[in-house]
Amino acid sequence: MRSPYTPSLTVVDKIISENDVNDIKTFQLAFKDQDAAKAFKYTPGQFSEISLLGVGECPIGIASSPMDEDYIQFTVKKVGVLTTSLHNCVEGDVVGVRGPYGNGFPTDIMEGRDVVIVGGGFAFTTLRSLTKYILHEANRKRFGNLTVVYGARNPGELLYKYDLEAWGERDDLNLVVTVDKGDDSWTGKEGFVPAILKETSPSSENAVMVVCGPPAMIRFTIPVIEELKFQPENTYISLEMRMKCGIGKCGRCNIGSKYVCKDGPVFSFDELQVLPKEY
Amino acid sequence: MSEPRDQIREHARRLLDEGKVEVIIGYEKGSVPLQSTPCFVRDADNVERLIWDSTCGPNLAKYLFDREGKTGIVAKACDARSIVVGIVENQIEREDVVVIGVPCEGVIDLKKIDAVLDGKEILEASMDNDKVSVKGDGFEQILSKKEFLCDSCISCRHRNPPVYDILAGDELEETKESDEFEEISKLEAKSPEERWNHFSKELGKCIRCYACRNVCPLCYCKECFVDETMPSWCGKTTDLSDTMTYHIIRALHIAGRCVDCGACSRACPEDIDLRALTKKVEKIVRELYDYEPGLSLEELPVLGIFEQDDPQEFIK
Amino acid sequence: MGVKGKESTIVDPKIAASTPVSSRIGAVLVVGGGVGGVQAALDLAESGFKVYIVDSTSSIGGVMAQLDKTFPTNDCSMCILSPKLVECGRHLNIEILTCSEIEGITGKAGDFKVTVKQRPKYIDVEKCTGCSECAKYCPVDAIDVFNEGLSERAAVYVKYPQAVPLAYMIDRDVCIGCGLCESMCLADAIHYDDQEGERELNVGAIILAPGLEEFDASIKSEYGYGKFRNVITSIEFERILSASGPFRGRVQRPSDGEIPRRIAFIQCVGSRDTTCGNSYCSSVCCMYATKEAVIAKEHQKDVEPTIFYIDMRSYGKDFDKYIERAKEEYGVRFIRCRVSSVSEDPETKNLRIRYENEEGKIVEEEFDLVVLSVGFESSEGIRELAYRLDIELDEYGFCKTPIFHPLETSKPGIFVCGAFSSPKDIPETVMQASGAAACAEGLLSPSRGTLIKSKEYPGERTIRGQPPRIGVFVCHCGINIGGVVDVPNVVEYARTLPHVVYSEANLYTCSSDTQKLIKEKIEEYDLNRVIVASCTPRTHEPLFQETIRESGLNRYLFEMANIRDQCSWVHMHEPEAATEKARDLVRMAVAKASKLEPLERLSLSVIPRGLVVGGGLAGMTSALALAEQGFQVYLVEKEKELGGFLRHIHYLLDGSETKKHLEDLIEKVQSNKMIEIFLEAKIEEISGYVGNFKTAIAIGEDREKREVEHGVVLVATGGEEYHPDQHLYGKDPRVLTQLELEERLSSKKFSGEPQNVVMIQCIGSRDDTHPYCSRMCCSEAVKNALKLKEVNPKSEVFILYRDIRTYGIAEKYYLKAREEGVTFIRYNDTNEPRVVEQTSDEGGKVLAITVFDPTLGEEILIEADFVVLSAGVVPPKANESLAKMLKVPLNEDGFFLEAHVKLRPVDFSTEGVFVCGMAHAPKSIEESISQARAAASRASTILARDAIEAEGVTADVNDRRCNGCGLCVLVCAYNAIEIDEEKKVAVVNTALCKGCGACTATCRPAAIDLRGFTNEQLVSVINSF
């Protein structure tokens, strides 16, 4: 009997510091056990429970794409007990992983349609997974136009600068990167995500919108989404909630009758409309 | 003079009518015989819900912490002392509270009554001055109230609220019949091993429900040490080491502050002898500093101040 | 952080005559490394002068290092002294010359050349690491002088374990030259061929702090010292009590090692004794004997101490309370008598004491141990020193000082402090030391900052976000650690620990070549945390912090594992377990180090001006002392004129007048351009903190507002005469206070008929409402009695007293008064004199005083023309509001409570605020002046800087957890925390925070963390254990 609570062990392969103040790092993990690696099949938008034995575990969205076969990546901001300990890890340290959990983004629904990805700040991690997934040569044709609007507070806070650079050179996506406030070296856009989204004005015709970001951003983006005429059933958001077990048992991440870990974290706007606003 | 209960109602009505307070916190009859339940009266028409008798156990001072607006509160002596501690510790604004003090002859410990009923359930009960009559399926018994008071009430030395705005009922004569620390002295006389066994047995029962902490007016920390995770001071399991850590540290945190209201003991669903810890700590503070908390608004918290001649036997 | 050179405008004319201002040397020589010398040196060095300390012994510390506890707080003497010694030892601008003596002197004030002779130590102080290996192998057992001969030590020795400098020396008198130590010393520090050396020091001023010697008790042969083994001196007993003493704090008697139950203390051995030439009082013996009695009782419950005394001279601040406690709580028996003889029972070695009790009966009592409370006296060495420096001594061999210049010797530029000028206790010595430093600073202020070194550091490397890269340096400490702990094993082990990227062993990690090596390794391995596993952070942490700072690392990225004092030393016989423990300790240090963060030290600019509150003697003296040093001063006086209490004092014990001195002083203050005087002024508000105070003052009748900014505050609010309501005072014009009597005597209103005068002591002192002794009333009464006798020798003067407290040299005048026929009658506090008006035999109305004379055993009646009440000193009411504004405490009696009664007698725990004069406690003119100068000296250590650096280890409040209960505010000794009433959370002023951690420990919800010792760091240490 293998308990669903027992993690598989992975080794930290690589640590990438993502921002200037260095409180966000991407951890690239490789499973120690090949069977576990094979069993770990995920879709963009899913998450895993990351463990440090002796410290605890917490759920973290998967930042790599399912197409990245040799490793999985998690981008972690230093906020709590576990994330702080994780930040103290060095390459070669052992980290437990169980999952993947959650529903992930509805890539099946997106197929054959335009995709608009809107992300702000640290919440871009699973959107990056989705973007990478769609952009993969094996997948790209299955989707229509891809628009990515991504904003951060300042240039230093932008995640995945290496990806953004590579994506910027491609012509099969419309990448719009913005910062709230630029600095001397910043030549890109300045402005808040909702405004930039409005300016970008992607078509809602046969399109699916995915949005992730801090509550304030979401609040101001919703009117823009409505203005752009994206239907609630075609607009998806990935929610943050305090989770523990990740598998719908421990009872703390519910919003109404839904468990964010099991039934989410991705919800369409029309699903959310019937749920209490307790998040 | 009318009954304290009627006086409480009268004062409550007046305070609400005159707009002196927004709410009166008092007791009303509970849903279970011999239990009262906290009651929040905002409308003068509802003051008849308020009661005062020996079932009024919960320490209502708890509800003053973190409350905004003018509040009237029915406070027996120990509740009033908790309020004093709250004021002294900057948690309660004196001017926001109207204390309706009630001299108190002690409250009933239901667990003690249950113990003598041997499994029979009380379905109805009534009380007069010193008797409690209980009725159930096929039995009726009249009990002497005095024998079923809470332990903290038996050793109580402050039956009159030290601070109040209005006094409902007549001041009572203070008694000093028994030795307040008798039980503690007995425990102290035991060998370390016996004491260890006592505490292991008692604290081993803990289910970490935190009822003791949450009913205690003085446990008002925004984040309790047991809940803290950076660092984690205390394991969350029911292993003896964890439950002991929890209870001992809690006792230390209320050292010099605990007024021995007994609310924690009454709240404990596992009947743990919590006062063995809190009363011992109280005794130590008394012996070292000759200090009793909650008696004066002027006195600073004893463990919050340092004086040159403070005893420091612990540093040798 | 540099030190400013300040322009001086006013210079004492006496000094001005010495050396031109421009060529004064910015260095000071301090002779004597006791607590006085150390304090003076620290003050001077901190305010911008180079300091040399010359001590004749092998290390500094003096007598205080030998004491066990100190009265009246029972603080451990070594514990409070040692930090100062360490600070001295590592101060960049203090050079300590041990085993040295002054050979000769040339030059004059401002520019002396002093020749110092250095005896060989046979050990290179620079190389010696204090590891103690040499002493372990030395085959010689010599008498341990530090332990007063009660134990033995090797020929190669260090005075005591905390000695500064912690370097051994060889006692060549007993050394047999076997060479064992040389072969044992891995530091290569032993040089048998060491020669006597000579140094010439060029200094601008000299401070003498050589202290005094204890009286040789064998001279008083009737007490049997030297004959009976169980008769010991108080200083020997002090060593017996000490935990580091010969018996490790166990009270036992020398003859058989048994615990003595009955212990007798005989007071005034070598004091107040004309038979041995020492007619002065040694001032401290009553207190130290009581303290020894109390401590003995604390150490051994069944000890029954008895103190035989003449007068209980517990005149100091809070001393009487101590005596009361000794009686009440400890059951110490006090017997007032002079012991006539001590004899020994040859069998039991017990001692029989013969004495005459109060009823005049001869009593004989047996004791197990007799302690002789020996006094102080001048020594041959001190006389020699005085001779070489050409300074005058008084009749007792103490340094001669004018009353109004108690810190000045007869030679300009040479100052004195401590017991050398007269017997005194530690706080008086410390005050005088700071005061003497102020004198030197005043003289040399133009040269301030010219000879000091300061350090330049490279810019700090930023390590934010980098994973920890820890380097571990494990010290062999010769074979101190290496001989027990398997150091290579620990080094290997350290390498396996998380984040450790480098690890190595050093023979002596503290040696200067290792410092270089550490810096290289930091560079080579890109280390961002450094751990040294060696001795103790107490002595060595600053050194290593310094080293990593020189490599551009924040000093707080250093961590120490104590594998010597707490490991190899205590487990020397279990090498395996010790190695295991060393591994544990290193692992714990690594756990903490990996969580260390750089901390910032707040730099606070300093406004180089002072505010002096009170324009009396102390206030004016301190204002002038600051002005002499070139600092601007605001002097606030509540009255319309300057002068304070001194205006009511007209003459002194020796009969000299005071008026001239006072006028001179006022004139000097008024004419000093650096001093701005506010008369009839009231302080309305004081805000800010050290270096940056802002004070609102209302001046004059029309309360004109003035706001001043200043860096320090000196509190000199003085004292007032108690206004009696007893003994017909105020009802009968013939009942006067001493001040009123003095007024009359000086205005010659008393020159008529011979008068009968009765003086009653302790009016408003040592009673229920004023439990303290007012200290000066006994001298005041003696002074006025002598004056009365002088004005009219036929006058009869009676002084009714409880204890005559003419301590120190004043004892001389007490004797003189007795000789002149002044009658002293003792009364009990239970049997106070009564004063009534009655009709005399002649039919006139006279004052009748009845008093019970315990010696006669009967009540006596005195008819008097005048009754003079020796009214005590009370604190001014306004102290309370001032204390609140300054956030400094008052004691129970209403006087200001200093930071530490022993070693910080003019400081407050609130930085930048100082106290002097009678605001602190009742005291004499000399004491007020000394303390006033001390306050100026302490203040100048702040004012002399451009900026002060606040501690980096400070408290940090987590708003989310804080519930605003305010307990932290109450426990903060530095007033660094306030509650933000709006947010209901505590706010720490990091400028004031000293990082003591009291708030952290008090905070229930653990909302306060101490940076550098965060809960997270400490828990990780514990968890890794």
Add this chain to the structure above:
Amino acid sequence: MILRSSSNRSVVLKMKEKTIEKKDLSGFIDSLLEEYQVFAPTIAEGIPRFDRISSSTQVSLDSPKLERSPKEVFFPQCETLFTYQLIDGKMTMEEPPALESERVLLFVRPCDVKALTLMDSVFTSWEPKDTNYLDKREKTIIVGRACSRPWSTCFCTSLGVDPFGKEGMDLVFEDIGDKYVVEALTERGGKIIDGSSLFKDAEKKDLENLKEVSKKATEAIRSELDVKEIEKKLKAIYDDSFWGKVSEKCVGCGVCSYLCPVCHCFDVQDEGTELKGKRVRIWDACQYPIFTLHASGHNPRTSSRERIRQRMMHKFSYFIENFGELACVGCGRCIKGCPGNMDIREVLTGIMATEAD
């Protein structure tokens, strides 16, 4: 072995009723002990609870107080999920072994058995199943007892729980005075009494008696609540001021949750250091403020108003949505245990009486 899960309960058999004399009960229990781990109501230190017994003498059927719920037999308050140890730089993890033998849980009331079936829904109705719970649940034979002595705080009947109900039991004991009527409901239940000479076939009189007793007991339940369509009601009053009032006296302790036989929320914690320790799960309660506190400091349920609402919504609305049943069995433990005498019956009455504002 019979597989059991919430959707696939064991086959319910109809077998002939038996009886056992009360005096023979201990003999029966002792015979069980020879073969099984046996859990039964006991009293230790004055606290009645279900615990493993080693002798029939430990069994206490008439406890002076309501015993602690039997949920801890399957879902202990602290349960080790796995242990771990770093040996020579290699991390190893070990899960506690599965139960080796079958267990018998004796004398559980119908309401508590019902509660177990509710808990089954949570732990076993979707993947991944909670193996820790499932293992214990599968390997435990549930012996119920009809509730012939309800407490004054019981209100099971209002929630559709029958004090003589047999749902979820393998075997049931029904008290008819000097003996019990015993009914095997599943094969597993039958298995443990098969071959025991202590059990006799029930006589007609016994069954008549049983009917009588059952009727009396049902009548003895005094509390009657109308909670029809409560889930809809709750949705309607979600933002009502009612919650502010009802939560006012709650002090936010976990007594109600910990005594509740249905509450199943838990927390996962590591006990030990980085080198060695265990991961445990511990009961948790939605009334604790930190239950939903995010690491960022955000808390979606900031006050007891939201937390009480969550508790009630979970039991009476969300659970129905997910599993079609209420997550309350009316045992009344929370009423007896609450230090402030907050009575869930009153809260329910209040909910039903509230018109959304």
